[in-house]
Amino acid sequence: MDISRSALKVFLAKGGNAVVFFAGITVFARELGPTQIGIFFLFQTVLGLTTIVADFGVRGALEKRLSEGQQPGTMLATAIAVKLVTVAGAAGLILLVRPYLNGYLGGEFAIYLVIALVIQEFADLFIQAVRGELRVGETAIIEFAREAVWVTSGLAFVWAGYGVEGLIYGLILGSTTAACWAFVKLETRVGRPAELSAWSLYDYAKYYFLSSVSGQVYQWMDVAIIGLFLTYADVGAYEVAWEVTLLVLLVSKTLSITLFPQMSQWSSEAAVDRIEAVVPEAIGVALFLSIPAFVGVFVLNYEVLATVFGSEYTIAAGVLVVLMIEKVFQSVNDVLGSTLRGIDRVDLVARAVVVTIAINLVLNVALVLTVGLLGAAIATTTAAIVQTLLNGRYLSQNITLRVPYRLVAWSTVSAAAMGLVVWGVRTALPFEGIALLAICVGVGVASYLSFSAVIPSLRRQVVVPGVRVLVSFLRPPKSLSDSS
Template sequence: MDLSRSALKVFLAKGGNAVVFFAGITVFARELGASQIGVFFLFQTVLGLTTIVADVGVRGALEKRLSEGQRPDTMLATAMALKLLTVSGAIGVLLLARPYLNGYLGGEYTALLVVALVVQEFADLFIQAVRGELRVGETAIIEFAREAVWVTSGLAFVAAGYGVIGLMYGLVLGSATAACWAFAKLETTVGRPAELSAWSLYDYAKYYFLSSVSGKVYQWMDVAIIGLFLTYADVGAYEVAWEVTLLVLLVSKTLSITLFPQMSQWSSEAAIDRIEAVVPNAIGIALFLSIPAFVGIVVLNYEVLAVIFGSEYTIAAGVLVVLMLEKVFQSVNDVLGSTLRGIDRVDLVARAVVVTIAINLVLNVALVLSIGLLGAAIATTSAAIVQTLLNARYLSQNITLQIPYRLIAWCLVSAAAMGLVVVGVRAALPFGGIALLASCIGAGVASYFLFSFVVPSLRREVVRPGIRMLVSMVRPA
């Protein structure tokens, strides 16, 4: 697998996804208002949490086994059979809880939730199967198509007067598009399920399940608890802030997705030295972008929410700052967790997850009840910090883990200088609104890259390698 080309394809697709998704959320948030968009986010939350039961690690186990070349046709067929069982169980849970779910969501949405679950689970299964074939880059356009179909069809449904249910229809259409496309892309044929393959998948899935739960918990638990104790408008404002911060993880998620199958292959070949060489660089690149993003939000949190989404979302200005700090740690954790899974130590990832889920759940309930929206952000950020530290400790017990401390320090210095520039620009310019926000962001980006290029270690270890990687990515094979 060509890491550079795969990384480019994934990054461009995720960048495109982010632009399309962010534009869609901006329009939907303004058109529907905080309360209605909050209902949609709760629908997404229930869907996301239900996938814990609907997957139980099968997708990740299939990707791992396919990357190892273990009887691919049989593995795929067995994973599909297991997926039918797990999805059926999750549907049973949803139908049993239907009266409560409809009350929680504020409408008769459970039937649509079942359809969305089935389509999404098989879309994700086939996408991860393609990644398991070491063709990560080829899934990039599929992921982009999923987001594009959701946003465009959602806009059409909203314009036609369907309201929030139109966004749900769009979500189903997007996943259906991804499922069909990914299945058509698969080079592995569907064989016959086998008991031995099922046990092989189970051996990995039982640990991957817990590690995947972590992502679901971080993404959805705080929203679920806000939905229980606060209003739909609070859910809408909080989730809008969360979606803004997700933009920062473009690079680290790209690295995580691209590196996992390659780490798995190197691990099976006992090429630990290659893994040890890549991890510090990946951490440095992830932090190179997440640190200045945090500083920028510290300065511009209110303006970002007010100008882009509307004044009713500014109740989440403090939440935005705290969640952006969480993304700094999460960007590192993406690299650490992917590496641990790649070297087949998903059991250690699972161990960290058990601890952090408990922390997240207890703190969310306690802090949401005591201080509201900000409490949910603090709880989620605290759990993210603990998980990152635990994964770093576990990885260092299996390989020589070198944290690029000097690089991080220079990123902090450059980001602080950038923050001062943004403060000065905001104070000096005589206009406001989108023009002021765009000017501040532009000045911040330009000054940060200028400061970074001046620092020798950043120029040598991040900027120049990044330019060389981009050149190699776009050069014809």
């Protein structure tokens, strides 16, 4: 697998996903208002938390075993069989607490939740199976199609007057598209389930389950607690701020997805030196983009929310800044966690997760009750920092971990200079609205790239390699066998 080409494919698709998704959320937020969009976000939250039970680490275990080449047909069949059991259990749990769940969500949504859960879980299982075949780049278009179908059909349903239910219909249609497409893409044929394969999946899944819980907890726990103690409108404003910050993780999530199967292969070949060479580069690239994003949001937080979504969402301006700090650390954690899982030390990732979930839960309850929306952001950010530090410590105990301090320092200097330029432009221009925001963002991007190109280490380690990867991607591959 060509890491650079696969990473760029995934990044371009995720960039397309982000544009489509962000455009959809913007329209949905304006059409429905913070209260109605807040109800949909709560539905997504419950769906996300329920997948913890529905997956139980099976998807990640299947990707790991397929990347190792262990009886692929049998592994796939066994994973599907196990998945049927775990999804049935999660669906039964939803139906068991249906009255309470409908009251929490503000409508009769439990049945929709079961349907969405079943389809989403198998879509994600088949997508990760394709990644396990070391064909990461080919899953990019599937992910894009899922988002595109959700947004376009969701918009059609909303404009037809279906409201929140319309967004749910679109979500289900998007997952159905992804499930069918990914299954057709699989080169591995479904064999017969085997008990030995089930135990092999379990050996990895029991730790991957805890590590995957971390992602679900970070993404949904704060929203769930806000929905419990505050209003639907608060949920809507907070989640809109969260979605804005997710754009920062495009690169780190791309690196995480792309690196995992390759790290797994190198680990099985005992090629530790290759892993040690790639990790610092990945961290440097992730921070090269997340640091200036934080600075930009620090300067333009109010303008982003007011201009793009509407003035009623500006109650989350402070939340946006704090969550952007969380994304800076999360961008590093994506690389660290993916590497630990790739070298088969998912047990250490799980250990970090146990600690940070406890911190996240306790702080969220305490700070939401005392501080409100900003308290949820502070709690989640604190937990993210702790997890990043723990994963860094654990990885350094298994390989030689070199943090690119010089690269981080120069990225920070360039970002600070960019922030001053953007602040000056925002202060000097005599108008507001979308024109001001567009000019500030454009000036920010141009100034940051200019400052970075002037600094030798950034130019040599990030800017020039990035241009080379882009050029090589645009050039046809030399061999069809290297097209993934």
